[in-house]
Amino acid sequence: MNIPAIVRLYLHGVLTQIKVPAQYRGDTWVAIVSILIWRGLRVGFIGIAFSFIADLGGWTVWEVVLMWANSLFAEFLVNSVAAFVSQADLYFYQGRMDYARIRPVPVMVFASVEQMRPEFLLSAIFFAIVGAVASINLGLFSSPLSIVLLGLAVASAALLWFGIMLFMSSGAAWLSRARVLKFGVWSFDEHAKYPLDILPFPLQVGLTVIPYAFTSYYPISLALRPETHIWPGILSLPVGLAVAAISLFMYGKASSHYDSLGSADPT
Amino acid sequence: MVRALRESVLPYVGTWLATFRSCWALRMEFLISIVVAFLIAVIMRSLWLAIHSASETVQTAFTDREMVSYVVMSQIINLARIGHTNRRIVYGAMSRIARGQVAMDLIRPQVFQLTRYAEWLAVFTFDALVVGLPLWLVFRLVGWIPNPASPVHGILFIVSLAAAWLVMSGIHYLIVVIAFRSTNVFGIQMARVALQEVLGGSLIPIALLPGALLAIASVLPFQALVFTPVWIYLGRFSGADLARALLVQWGWAALLAVAGMLIWAYVRPRVVVFGG
Numbered sequence: 001m002n003i004p005a006i007v008r009l010y011l012h013g014v015l016t017q018i019k020v021p022a023q024y025r026g027d028t029w030v031a032i033v034s035i036l037i038w039r040g041l042r043v044g045f046i047g048i049a050f051s052f053i054a055d056l057g058g059w060t061v062w063e064v065v066l067m068w069a070n071s072l073f074a075e076f077l078v079n080s081v082a083a084f085v086s087q088a089d090l091y092f093y094q095g096r097m098d099y100a101r102i103r104p105v106p107v108m109v110f111a112s113v114e115q116m117r118p119e120f121l122l123s124a125i126f127f128a129i130v131g132a133v134a135s136i137n138l139g140l141f142s143s144p145l146s147i148v149l150l151g152l153a154v155a156s157a158a159l160l161w162f163g164i165m166l167f168m169s170s171g172a173a174w175l176s177r178a179r180v181l182k183f184g185v186w187s188f189d190e191h192a193k194y195p196l197d198i199l200p201f202p203l204q205v206g207l208t209v210i211p212y213a214f215t216s217y218y219p220i221s222l223a224l225r226p227e228t229h230i231w232p233g234i235l236s237l238p239v240g241l242a243v244a245a246i247s248l249f250m251y252g253k254a255s256s257h258y259d260s261l262g263s264a265d266p267t
Numbered sequence: 268m269v270r271a272l273r274e275s276v277l278p279y280v281g282t283w284l285a286t287f288r289s290c291w292a293l294r295m296e297f298l299i300s301i302v303v304a305f306l307i308a309v310i311m312r313s314l315w316l317a318i319h320s321a322s323e324t325v326q327t328a329f330t331d332r333e334m335v336s337y338v339v340m341s342q343i344i345n346l347a348r349i350g351h352t353n354r355r356i357v358y359g360a361m362s363r364i365a366r367g368q369v370a371m372d373l374i375r376p377q378v379f380q381l382t383r384y385a386e387w388l389a390v391f392t393f394d395a396l397v398v399g400l401p402l403w404l405v406f407r408l409v410g411w412i413p414n415p416a417s418p419v420h421g422i423l424f425i426v427s428l429a430a431a432w433l434v435m436s437g438i439h440y441l442i443v444v445i446a447f448r449s450t451n452v453f454g455i456q457m458a459r460v461a462l463q464e465v466l467g468g469s470l471i472p473i474a475l476l477p478g479a480l481l482a483i484a485s486v487l488p489f490q491a492l493v494f495t496p497v498w499i500y501l502g503r504f505s506g507a508d509l510a511r512a513l514l515v516q517w518g519w520a521a522l523l524a525v526a527g528m529l530i531w532a533y534v535r536p537r538v539v540v541f542g543g
Binding site for chain 2: 031033034035038039042045048049051052056057119181183188194203
């Protein structure tokens with residue numbers, strides 16, 4: 001496998017995916033403004049909620065914003081640079097895999113380029129900026145330990161989102177209903193980023209098992225308060241690695257299970 | 268006269284029935300919507316109870332029971348729910364336009380706008396029966412929401428919900444029609460969801476919005492989607508305020524329907540389809 005050639009083709013494909021919609025200038029500006037409204041209102045909602053209170057269960061506004069930003073930055077980063085993980089169901093369920101397999105790069109690379117959405121990349125940039133502003137306000141860039149822990153939080157969240165999305169979408173190789181579940185997961189996760197302390201105990205357990213809490217609350221509370229919140233924040237990276245490994249195993253099984261009499265219209 | 272009326276209405280009844288049946292075939296999506304809406308309601312309840320216990324401003328505006336009732340009811344009738352409506356119906360219509368398959372819709376002896384409204388009515392009915400009603404029963408049984416403030420408020424809640432559906436359909440239709448002129452409506456659609464959640468009252472009671480946002484929310488149609496029906500259900504509107512709220516809702520429904528017709532009249536002659 002010629003890795004440099006694959007990387008070159010991937011970058012070329014991604015740039016093309018960005019350049020093509022950018023030719024429509026009016027639409028590009030509409031997309032940028034829409035994303036600012038879409039994402040800005042999410043962060044704005046936290047601001048409104050905190051206009052009534054000084055802290056939420058002991059967590060300040062910047063701490064809660066950082067929890068949101070960490071998870072959403074990682075989610076959109078994975079969705080933009082490895083878009084295949086959330087769209088694998090299209091390839092298994094609609095038969096597009098036939099079309100992807102004849103390409104001169106691995107299926108995951110080709111499909112990630114094909115499914116890449118500039119909106120998600122813009123969203124990742126937006127939450128990177130929001131996360132950076134929150135980190136500066138919390139003084140996290142002033143200590144090497146905090147920087148390392150923040151890096152671990154981002155890495156854990158990225159691995160977890162990679163794993164959660166690939167696991168869900170690979171399920172479409174067996175169950176068409178897996179696609180439905182994916183949308184359920186997606187619409188719920190936006191609300192699952194608040195400090196776990198304020199939620200009822202069954203929901204705390206649920207969000208730990210699923211494991212959304214490892215994308216935001218646990219790793220960020222470790223970065224913010226390492227002296228009191230070591231566990232289970234310290235497990236975020238191992239959990240992320242385990243979930244990613246399980247999803248890759250699942251994807252391998254789905255690929256070998258895949259059978260088709262022909263592909264769907266790839267357009 | 269009656270025959271002509273029946274013949275003009277029947278195609279839309281057929282569209283409603285076909286879409287309702289397709290919803291039944293995809294009932295799994297709605298079942299997942301129940302679970303997701305339930306969990307979001309629990310999370311929002313916990314969040315707002317935490318805010319309520321720490322804020323005198325919120326305590327002045329609501330008792331803790333009223334706060335919970337508002338938050339839970341707003342999730343039950345949340346028309347911004349990312350479910351079947353948004354994905355299959357709106358994106359489906361937009362995708363048909365982007366790929367030229369809309370040509371098939373244009374040659375049918377049906378009004379494009381009314382056909383879309385009939386589809387959305389079917390999804391709304393199905394969502395109300397399969398997601399909203401069971402959730403209402405569950406939350407009513409656990410005591411998180413009360414009965415409507417009075418029988419009259421209960422009836423007016425249904426009237427208000429019907430207006431909310433019309434406003435929602437009007438907004439959906441405008442977004443679909445924009446797809447004739449824009450290559451990228453995904454962002455617009457998502458911005459609409461965010462605007463609807465924050466300014467429509469499904470995440471935060473509009474009465475608690477800060478001054479500037481409250482002023483913006485009061486001149487946009489989103490307040491008619493969740494805030495007004497829930498406020499009526501809880502009996503917070505009465506007398507002239509109640510009449511004004513319903514008038515504003517139905518006014519928005521009519522305005523958006525007319526705007527959709529006018530935009531369609533502008534767009535329709537300019538549509539060029541080379542095939543689907």
